[in-house]
Amino acid sequence: MTHDTTHLHDHDTEPAPAGWTDLFNSALAALALIAGVLLLNFLLLLPVAQAQGRGELRIGYQKSASLFVLQKAQGTLEERLAPLGVSLKWVEFPAGPQLLEGLNVGSVDVGFVGEAPPIFAQAAGAKFVYIGNDPAAPEAEALVVPKNSPIKTVAQLKGKKVALNKGSNVHYLLVKLLEKHGLKYGDIQPVFLPPADARAAFERGAVDAWAIWDPFLAAAEKQTGARILADGRGVVNNYAYYLAERGYVEKRPEVIEALFADIVAQGKWLKANLKQAAAIIAPLQGLDADVVALNLRRYGYGVTPLTDAVLAEQQKLADVFFELKLIPKAIAVREAAWHPAR
Numbered sequence: 001m002t003h004d005t006t007h008l009h010d011h012d013t014e015p016a017p018a019g020w021t022d023l024f025n026s027a028l029a030a031l032a033l034i035a036g037v038l039l040l041n042f043l044l045l046l047p048v049a050q051a052q053g054r055g056e057l058r059i060g061y062q063k064s065a066s067l068f069v070l071q072k073a074q075g076t077l078e079e080r081l082a083p084l085g086v087s088l089k090w091v092e093f094p095a096g097p098q099l100l101e102g103l104n105v106g107s108v109d110v111g112f113v114g115e116a117p118p119i120f121a122q123a124a125g126a127k128f129v130y131i132g133n134d135p136a137a138p139e140a141e142a143l144v145v146p147k148n149s150p151i152k153t154v155a156q157l158k159g160k161k162v163a164l165n166k167g168s169n170v171h172y173l174l175v176k177l178l179e180k181h182g183l184k185y186g187d188i189q190p191v192f193l194p195p196a197d198a199r200a201a202f203e204r205g206a207v208d209a210w211a212i213w214d215p216f217l218a219a220a221e222k223q224t225g226a227r228i229l230a231d232g233r234g235v236v237n238n239y240a241y242y243l244a245e246r247g248y249v250e251k252r253p254e255v256i257e258a259l260f261a262d263i264v265a266q267g268k269w270l271k272a273n274l275k276q277a278a279a280i281i282a283p284l285q286g287l288d289a290d291v292v293a294l295n296l297r298r299y300g301y302g303v304t305p306l307t308d309a310v311l312a313e314q315q316k317l318a319d320v321f322f323e324l325k326l327i328p329k330a331i332a333v334r335e336a337a338w339h340p341a342r
Contacts, residue, residue, distance in 0.1 A: 055086040057255050060099040060111035063092065063285050064215055066277075066292070067301055068112055070266055073280050077262045086255055097121070100243070103128045109248040110259065114169045114213070114240050119318045122336050123327035129338035131249055131256060132242040133310055135300030138232030141170050141213040143177060144202075147225035151208060154181040154230050157188050160208035163201055166192040167326050169238060170211035172317050175324070176235045185324070202226070213238075215287060218294040237313050242303055246338065253340055260303045267301025306337050 061068040068090075071077050078088050091108050093099040096117030102108045104126040111128075121128065143162070145151045151160070154177050164170050175185050191198075191207050195216045202210045203224060212220065220226040232238050242260075249256055270277040278293040285292060315333045322330045 055084070056089055057081060057086050057110065057252075057259070058089045058091055058108045059259075060091050060093055060102050060108035062095065062099065062112075065112050066215075066281050066285070066296060066299070067263065067266060067270065069281050069284050070270060070277055071262065073284060074266065076266060077259065080258050080262045081255065084254060084258060086252075086258075100126055100128065103243060103245055106245065108245075110242065110244045110256070112240065112242055115238065115314060115317055116168050116171065116321075118241060118243060118336070119314070119321055119331065119333070120167060120327060122318075122331050122333070123329055127246065128243045129246045129249060129336055130241055130306055130311075130314075130333075131244045131338050132260060132303040132305055134240040134242075134303060136237035136239055137299045138234075138236055138238050140217070140232075140295070140298040141173050141211070141236075141238050142217055142231035143174065143209055143211050143229040144217065144220055144226040145209045145229050146202065146205070147227050149208070149227065151229065154178065155183065157209055157229075158183055159187070159189070161189045161191050161206070162209045162211060163191045163193050163198040163207040164211040165194055165198070166190075167321065168213070169236075170213055171324075171326070172320055173232055173236050173238070174211045175320055177230050180235055199224075214298055215285065215291060215295040218291045218298075219287060222288070222291050222294065239310060239313065241314075244338070249338055256340075263301070263303045267303075270296065270301055306339070311337055 059068065061072070063069060072090050081088055091102065093102060093111075096113035097120065099108070099111045099113055100117050100121040103111050104121065110131075118128070118130065143154065143157075151157065157178070162174065164174055174188075174190075178185060178187065191201065193201060195212060198207070198210055198212065199216065199220060201207045202220070209229060210220070210226070217226075221228070244256065274293060274296055275289075278289045278296055281296075282289040282292045311334055318327070318331050318333055321327045
């Protein structure tokens with residue numbers, strides 16, 4: 001006996017109602033979106049997981065960071081990290097703000113910047129911690145005037161145009177120098193320009209003075225005869241900071257110890273062999289060796305742990321930037337400080 005399956009077959013192959021088709025397609029689209037989000041999150045976290053998994057230290061640096069440039073050229077840090085099973089990757093950034101962003105998104109583990117970028121980054125909610133600082137270098141930033149300028153004192157800048165990089169270390173230097181000489185920030189005309197544009201304006205006489213840091217300061221002195229009106233001595237400290245991604249420094253404190261040990265050793269070598277160090281660094285920075293040598297003389301080298309006094313100085317800078325409305329909210333610098341477990 002056979003069964004008539006014609007009706008069953010026709011029913012099975014009947015097209016689904018239009019409403020069900022739309023629902024099915026919508027579900028597929030939703031699943032695809034979810035899968036895409038999960039994949040994106042995976043790809044964003046993958047560099048961090050891979051770096052920590054294979055024992056890699058990724059250092060963010062700028063060409064102006066002479067000691068990091070020297071370490072990279074000498075290969076000393078690779079040798080020190082090898083016994084720990086850690087490889088090294090150098091990641092170059094054009095400036096501090098970009099380096100902080102790299103630290104925030106997890107593309108580097110450690111970075112080295114001046115005083116100002118961490119303040120802006122913390123105010124913007126970036127994820128990082130201060131892990132150490134270099135000694136104060138107040139001579140490495142200054143107010144300069146053209147060699148033939150009639151201006152002899154900071155007090156004579158009243159009503160004058162002063163070029164500076166907005167929100168940088170020298171912004172704070174300028175404010176404090178004006179205060180020291182009886183002027184207010186509103187007594188001068190700030191002209192906000194990045195270093196290259198500021199130098200062009202300085203050379204053609206479009207501004208009366210320039211607040212700038214090394215190595216641009218040393219280059220202006222050597223190449224244009226720029227005269228220092230006042231530097232940071234007795235006014236600011238001009239610390240430089242080592243920053244890290246909190247998760248990395250907590251998981252691999254021994255790597256940070258090795259990094260700091262090499263920084264101290266190379267700093268001592270640099271000071272004892274300044275001309276040789278300048279000769280190594282100069283072509284990598286695109287500067288003359290005599291410019292680099294002048295720059296190197298004005299910095300201290302040898303990372304130290306954060307102290308309450310250093311954090312207090314950084315807090316002063318943050319407070320001034322908030323008063324000048326350069327950052328959107330007041331911040332507590334101490335909240336971003338890391339202290340190793342005792």
